Amino acid sequence: MLPGRFWTEKLKSSEPDLEALGCMADREVMSVSSQPSPVAPSSPSGRKARVAHVMAGSARGGAELFFERLSMAQTADQRPVRALIRHDAGREGRLRAANVETHTFRFGGMLDVGTKPRLQKSLLEFQPDVVVAWMSRAARKLPSGPWRTAGRLGGYYDLSNYRRCEHLIGNTRGLADWMKTQGWPVDRVHYVPNFATDFASVQSVRPEFLPSGAPFVLALGRLHENKAFDVLIRAMTRLPGVHLVIGGEGPERAALEDLIRKEGLSDRVHLPGWVADSGPWLKACDVMVCPSRIEPLGNVVIEGLSAGVPVVGSAIQGPQEILAGTQDGLLAPVEDADAFASQIGAILDDAALAGRLRLNGRTRFEREFAESVVMAKWSEFLDGGLS
Incomplete structure (x- = not known):
């Protein structure tokens, strides 16, 4: 566990000591803002922030499913969204069918030197206000730029993978509380749960292979x-x-x-x-x-x-x-x-x-x-x- 004081000091540094953070695989220097980005109830400018969601996950999974749902819902809500995903024809097709602007990348391992510059080019072109990295692999590939960065976590992962993120978002209160105990600055930790499909108006249908009336x-x-x-x-x-x-x-x-x-x-x-x-x-x-x-x-x-x-x-x-x-x-x-x-x-x-x-x-x-x-x-x- 990284001590809170050490971690806070590293966040405030524009060129943190990657060796001290145990980042042996990736030597690229990150930059983070010297002051916490403010989070307020509404946008003073009256416009919706442009958001890029970065996902390098597998074909199936809870985080991957909610990533798709959120990207689609925000696009439908007239928010400018760009989804930057690992090559996956099914996910790409679903996102494009919902009018989500989608770009695909390799998101390989340590020897993949091409994904990060391509990500940076795509982000500079899109000019997001906020970039959200979903899970560790995406967070490790985040390029620096004139945007706020956030890591969205759905589990108790190694937070050193999120060193390029100014903010962390946990989908349970327990997870958000844990992030704080790991030394992440309290004002940069946020609880935002998942939403699920509203099944209120869905008609119930029993599986056809079940006997009638059996619980x-x-x-x-x-x-x-x-x-x-x-x-x-x-x-x-x-x-x-x-x-x-x-x-x-x-x-x-x-x-x-x-x-x-x-x-x-x-x-x-x-x-x-x-x-x-x-x-x-x-x-x-x-x-x-x-x-x-x-x-x-x-x-x-x-x-x-x-x-x-x-x-x-x-x-x-x-x-x-x-x-x-x-x-x-x-x-x-x-x-x-x-x-x-x-x-x-x-x-x-x-x-x-x-x-x-x-x-x-x-x-x-x-x-x-x-x-x-x-x-x-x-x-x-x-x-x-x-x-």
Whole structure:
């Protein structure tokens, strides 16, 4: 952990000691403003700040998905936006279809010397007021220029990768608080959550492979050990007659299929792959569950609140913050299949409890995670430094 005084002094220097920051792979000198960029409720100039979003992430992932959603929403809101992304035909196509000005780059490793000058050329051409780097690789490639810089984090990453960023944005309060404990200047740390699609008007549709009338639990996410779907599968052995649908794909598919067979659950646990449109299934399910071992935020939890369905999450990081203890959803200890089964069963057996969680969860979504609320927070940050 970098001491706060040391880190603050380095931010105030126009030519920081990269060796002291442990930046052995990249010797380029950065420049940061000597004073914190102001952040105010609105733009005194009356115009919207021009923003360049830089994303070098993978084809799928929570941060990547929200990057696309935000870029599209800001473009639709008449904000000048340029998306600078790693080569990805699918992402490029989706962004261009939404009229987001999009440019692609290699974003390779240490031997990639071409991406950074191309980024700088694109940025100088676009003349952004703010450049937002999404995750570590993009932050490491940020060129200096006459713009404010921000790193947007969705996890507890090594902050030395963000040395070119004046500001940091965390998508949970816990993450923002952690950034401050790592020595980042308090007035340069900002909490701006993710928004999710509003499923209020979506019609519920049950998966066609489920028997009529059978209660079903829905989980969504990459089939990865961090998501702990194995724990949820074991919980299903304590819930006779209940079906589980896990929408997602990933490296743990074979292991999960073996576990399903071993537990004798082949007729009640279903792995249909990625779900292109999760809204109808979310609206139709009896309970949405996020059993993750690691989950800094939990976009699927927010989607569950949006759909107005009862949510059970693991008692860690993001889900615990989003569900506000037991007010907006229920929590279970990580790895505890019995506890997950108990919480799911409580919702299925108690209509009053289920109704309360539906109402509280939807209210929480509208108050903190609706698109209009989050867009206003982004505007407050982006436009506040204009004069």
